[in-house]
Structure formats: structure tokens, C-alpha cells
Amino acid sequence: MTEHKCVLDTCRHLEQKGFSVTYLPVQKNGIIDLETLKEAFTDETLLVSIMAVNNEIGVIQPLREIGALCRERNVFFHTDAAQAVGKIPLDVNEMNIDLLSISGHKMYGPMGIGALYVRRKPRVRLTAQINGGGQERGMRSGTLSPALCVGLGEACALSQEKMSQESARIRYYAHLFCKKIMEELPEVYLNGDSDKRIPGNLNLSFAHVEGEGLMMAIKNLCVSSGSACTSASLEPSYVLRALGVSEELAHTSLRIGIGRFTKKEEVESAAAQIITAVNKLRDMSPLWEMAQAGVDVSSIDWASH
Amino acid sequence: MAYNKKVIDHYENPRNVGSFENGEKNVGTGLVGAPSCGDVMKLQIKVNSQGLITDAKFKTFGCGSAIASSSLVTEKFKGKTLKEAESIAIVILQANLNCPR
Ligand SMILES: Cc1ncc(COP(=O)(O)O)c(C=O)c1O
Numbered sequence: 461m462t463e464h465k466c467v468l469d470t471c472r473h474l475e476q477k478g479f480s481v482t483y484l485p486v487q488k489n490g491i492i493d494l495e496t497l498k499e500a501f502t503d504e505t506l507l508v509s510i511m512a513v514n515n516e517i518g519v520i521q522p523l524r525e526i527g528a529l530c531r532e533r534n535v536f537f538h539t540d541a542a543q544a545v546g547k548i549p550l551d552v553n554e555m556n557i558d559l560l561s562i563s564g565h566k567m568y569g570p571m572g573i574g575a576l577y578v579r580r581k582p583r584v585r586l587t588a589q590i591n592g593g594g595q596e597r598g599m600r601s602g603t604l605s606p607a608l609c610v611g612l613g614e615a616c617a618l619s620q621e622k623m624s625q626e627s628a629r630i631r632y633y634a635h636l637f638c639k640k641i642m643e644e645l646p647e648v649y650l651n652g653d654s655d656k657r658i659p660g661n662l663n664l665s666f667a668h669v670e671g672e673g674l675m676m677a678i679k680n681l682c683v684s685s686g687s688a689c690t691s692a693s694l695e696p697s698y699v700l701r702a703l704g705v706s707e708e709l710a711h712t713s714l715r716i717g718i719g720r721f722t723k724k725e726e727v728e729s730a731a732a733q734i735i736t737a738v739n740k741l742r743d744m745s746p747l748w749e750m751a752q753a754g755v756d757v758s759s760i761d762w763a764s765h
Numbered sequence: 766m767a768y769n770k771k772v773i774d775h776y777e778n779p780r781n782v783g784s785f786e787n788g789e790k791n792v793g794t795g796l797v798g799a800p801s802c803g804d805v806m807k808l809q810i811k812v813n814s815q816g817l818i819t820d821a822k823f824k825t826f827g828c829g830s831a832i833a834s835s836s837l838v839t840e841k842f843k844g845k846t847l848k849e850a851e852s853i854a855i856v857i858l859q860a861n862l863n864c865p866r
Binding site: 668669670671672673676677696706707708711743744745746747748749757758762763 | 807832
């Protein structure tokens with residue numbers, strides 16, 4: 461279960477209204493197991509919702525296969541494609557996608573607008589999200605902002621035009637970045653499948669260095685950490701937990717994004733800054749010291765607090 | 766999160782990072798926290814025959830404020846008696862570093 465909160469929260473809401481929801485696990489690589497999905501269908505299954513690309517680890521789910529399984533069973537297939545549209549080719553017909561969610565600001569478009577693709581054939585009937593004048597085929601009444609709509613459309617057009625070049629460039633940068641990091645630093649782990657992913661989202665665990673502490677050492681870089689020391693809970697990311705990443709390693713993870721406007725020098729400089737910071741913090745880490753001395757840190761009976 | 770100046774200073778220029786040699790005499794070691802919770806602190810003190818802390822060192826796995834408070838505590842410990850050190854309670858640390866509570 462690695463869905464974004466926007467889907468999880470919606471599921472909770474549906475459960476409160478009496479629907480039953482089955483939450484499926486993912487494999488260690490973050491990808492859904494199609495056999496598990498097959499077994500989860502019941503006679504009552506109405507809809508399957510599986511995200512296209514995960515926002516924390518960048519893995520791509522097998523949309524085509526999921527779509528085929530759903531269509532065979534006459535079950536609707538919704539995909540949260542916020543992180544996928546504009547980054548990977550998507551075809552709602554080939555992939556048998558019945559509903560597809562798009563978020564403007566995740567594809568270099570404006571904030572405040574998104575879109576929901578709703579298949580006409582076979583027809584998906586939705587209850588109105590907003591009642592009123594019947595705009596958007598009655599599903600979402602109220603006048604939309606033309607500026608935002610145009611912005612979203614333009615963002616889509618630009619993404620389509622740039623997609624193949626852009627993803628090749630980002631893939632190359634991600635390769636440079638990982639190569640440099642992996643060559644210079646031992647015990648760094650990529651979370652999520654290494655192939656089935658968009659290249660611009662790298663989630664790395666730097667063993668024995670806590671993520672928040674690491675972020676503070678690379679103040680010039682805008683990255684996020686998978687640990688949640690600054691948030692209300694001490695729990696690390698539920699996405700990493702779903703992959704079976706140990707809590708300890710989850711606390712050492714950074715999510716690094718490479719995008720349309722990232723320059724090669726920035727990628728190189730980011731790698732260099734991270735390497736320096738990790739080395740410095742490992743020198744200060746009692747866990748690194750113990751690991752170097754051959755102590756198995758996970759074998760210690762820590763008093764959790 | 767906005768850290769105050771003192772935290773940033775101790776984080777960026779941590780004092781007394783390290784470990785005493787294995788087997789060194791009159792050294793006491795404490796290890797607290799848990800990797801699964803995101804912080805582990807190792808604190809060592811060296812105590813002379815009068816019960817004075819002559820040196821202190823730390824290593825910490827944790828966020829910026831965990832590292833900064835470890836650094837600060839080693840500074841505060843030096844020259845203190847064991848009793849005095851005991852009274853350097855977490856409250857004092859928080860007041861010094863304005864840690865979020
Ligand atoms: C996978 C995924 N789904 C949904 C969203 C939510 O998009 P929005 O904030 O436009 O509702 C995001 C971004 O936050 C996302 O990454």
C-alpha cells in the first residue's frame with residue numbers, strides 16, 4: 461500500500477459510507493504483484509485504484525496488465541497519474557484505464573487545477589462532485605478559470621513535445637548522480653525497483669546517517685527526507701515501510717528529484733555536497749562506528765522510546 | 766523547521782566529536798536511543814580521581830537538534846563534577862537551544 465494520501469483518505473471516507481476496501485501490499489521493489497491483485501477481486505469489486513507512478517520512490521506500476529485484468533472482469537480501473545502524466549507515455553485505451561487523475565502543478569502547470577479523465581465507453585457514471593449548473597457533463601458544476609484550464613492544456617502540450625528528449629536527459633543525469641554517489645559512498649541503497657521507474661525521482665537510503673540531519677547539512681539543496689523527525693510523528697514513511705525497508709534504513713532516506721530545469725552542473729554539485737555531508741555525518745555516527753567495528757547494529761536490543 | 770543560531774552553530778561546528786580509545790581508563794560510556802526511532806546518542810566522559818569530568822566526547826545519529834544538543838552537553842560537562850553533570854537536565858538543554866518541545 462503505497463498510494464498517496466489523497467487516495468487513501470478517499471478510501472477511508474468510502475469505508476465510513478459503508479463500502480469495503482481491500483488494501484493490497486506491494487513487493488519489495490514497490491511494484492504490485494499481479495497474482496495478488498487477481499486473488500483480491502471478488503464478485504462485488506467495483507473499482508481498482510492503483511497509482512501510475514509513486515511520488516516517493518518513482519516506481520511505475522504495470523498499468524497495462526492491471527487494466528487488462530480489470531477489463532476482463534468488468535471492473536473499473538482508476539489510476540492516480542499525478543506523477544506520471546507528462547513523464548511517461550500513457551494511453552487510456554491501450555491500458556484500459558477508465559478513470560485517470562491529473563494534477564496540474566506536478567507537470568509544470570499551474571497550481572489549483574487538475575483533471576479527471578472519465579471514460580465514456582464503457583460508460584463510467586459518477587455522482588456529481590459539485591452540484592450546480594451542470595458543467596463538465598454534470599459531474600463538476602461551477603465555472604472553471606479559463607487561465608488555469610489553458611495553463612493545464614499548455615503544460616500537457618509542452619510535456620508531450622519534450623517527453624522523449626527530457627526523459628533521456630534526466631535518465632542520463634540520474635545515472636551520473638547515482639554512479640558518483642555509489643562509487644564514493646558504501647552502503648547506499650536505492651529504494652524501489654531500479655528499472656521500472658521514472659528517472660527523475662531517486663529515493664536513496666544512506667545507512668547510518670539520519671535523513672533530517674543530512675538535509676540540514678545540504679542546506680543549498682532542496683530535497684525531502686523519508687523520515688519524519690520534524691513532523692508530529694516519529695514514524696518513517698509508510699511507503700518505505702510497505703516495501704519492507706527497515707525502520708532504521710527508512711530514517712536514513714532522502715528523496716532527490718531531477719526535473720526539466722535541472723542542469724548537469726547542479727546534479728554534479730548535488731552529488732558532491734551529499735558525499736561530503738554523508739562522510740562528515742558518518743564520522744559522527746555511533747551506528748557507523750559500530751558497523752565499521754563489525755557490530756551488527758540490528759542485533760542490539762535497543763530500548764525504543 | 767527553523768533552528769535557532771546556537772543549534773546551527775553546534776550542528777555545523779560540533780564540539781568534541783569522537784570516541785576515546787578502546788580500553789582507555791576512567792572513561793564512562795552511555796548509549797541511548799534506537800535506530801528505528803531515528804536517533805542514537807553515544808556520550809563518553811573521562812573522570813579523574815577527584816570525580817571531575819576532564820573530557821567528554823560524543824557521536825550521534827539523528828536530526829540537527831539531536832547532534833547540536835549532544836555537542837552542547839559535552840561542552841557543559843567538562844570541568845563539572847559528576848553530581849553537577851547530573852543536574853544538567855534536559856530542561857537546561859532545551860532552554861539553551863530553544864528546541865521545539
Ligand atoms: C501521486 C500523487 N497523487 C496525488 C497528488 C495530489 O495532487 P494535488 O495536490 O493536486 O491534489 C500528488 C501530489 O501531491 C501526488 O504526488
